[in-house]
Amino acid sequence: MNVWFGKVAVLVSLLGFIFIRWPHGNRMGSVRIADDRKGRLEVGLLIFAALGTTLVPVLWMATKLFEFADYHLYPTPYVLGIVLMLIGLLLFYRSHADLGTNWSVTLQVRENHGLITSGVYSTVRHPMYTSMFLLGIAQALFLPNWIAGPAYLVSFGTLYVLRVRTEEQMMLDQFGTEYEQYMQRSGRLAPRLRSKVRWQCRSLVPLCLRVRRVFVLTQRHETLRTDE
Numbered sequence: 534m535n536v537w538f539g540k541v542a543v544l545v546s547l548l549g550f551i552f553i554r555w556p557h558g559n560r561m562g563s564v565r566i567a568d569d570r571k572g573r574l575e576v577g578l579l580i581f582a583a584l585g586t587t588l589v590p591v592l593w594m595a596t597k598l599f600e601f602a603d604y605h606l607y608p609t610p611y612v613l614g615i616v617l618m619l620i621g622l623l624l625f626y627r628s629h630a631d632l633g634t635n636w637s638v639t640l641q642v643r644e645n646h647g648l649i650t651s652g653v654y655s656t657v658r659h660p661m662y663t664s665m666f667l668l669g670i671a672q673a674l675f676l677p678n679w680i681a682g683p684a685y686l687v688s689f690g691t692l693y694v695l696r697v698r699t700e701e702q703m704m705l706d707q708f709g710t711e712y713e714q715y716m717q718r719s720g721r722l723a724p725r726l727r728s729k730v731r732w733q734c735r736s737l738v739p740l741c742l743r744v745r746r747v748f749v750l751t752q753r754h755e756t757l758r759t760d761e
Contacts, residue, residue: 534606540594542615542675546668549622557629557636568642570703575640578692585688593681606677614674621667627653628661640700648708650715656724663722665689
């Protein structure tokens with residue numbers, strides 16, 4: 534496939550992200566900050582994330598800086614990347630819509646901040662992070678470059694790992710027991726498996742092991758018969 538397919542996909546992903554976030558960013562500035570925990574680490578993480586999610590892909594599209602790391606673009610990963618991008622953008626939009634003015638780009642709590650546990654937040658505490666991981670995987674699939682392709686996942690993944698515990702502690706400090714209970718019934722990036730489902734999954738493990746053992750013994754028996 535022509536590399537321009539990858540460039541168009543990157544452009545659509547970036548413009549979709551900006552189009553969805555822009556009005557929420559403007560609205561955010563109208564609500565006063567009640568608790569600000571943005572430190573040097575947080576600022577550094579935001580800059581690093583911006584490099585990988587925005588600057589590096591743009592440089593790949595507009596310059597030949599990373600041309601040495603290009604590889605051929607194939608239809609299957611490209612189509613899969615497009616599908617994940619569309620799902621990611623849809624979840625990104627829904628996360629912003631459900632969170633409303635409670636959203637902040639950094640570690641801040643706004644005045645009259647409410648704990649949102651409805652919509653996409655009913656079973657997942659950080660669906661916006663989930664959407665960005667989907668966009669990162671999508672970029673790695675449809676951007677055919679060994680540096681610019683995974684840049685989104687690497688930079689945003691670093692921000693997530695170093696930020697999420699601090700963010701959840703901030704929410705615990707703000708909402709206390711209410712947030713603790715919310716944590717128990719929700720997952721960070723995906724819905725929690727219910728205890729019954731977990732039990733059923735675990736009960737399948739011994740069965741799978743027994744089936745595997747029977748298969749191995751059958752194969753050995755067939756091998757011995759062949760040798761005879």
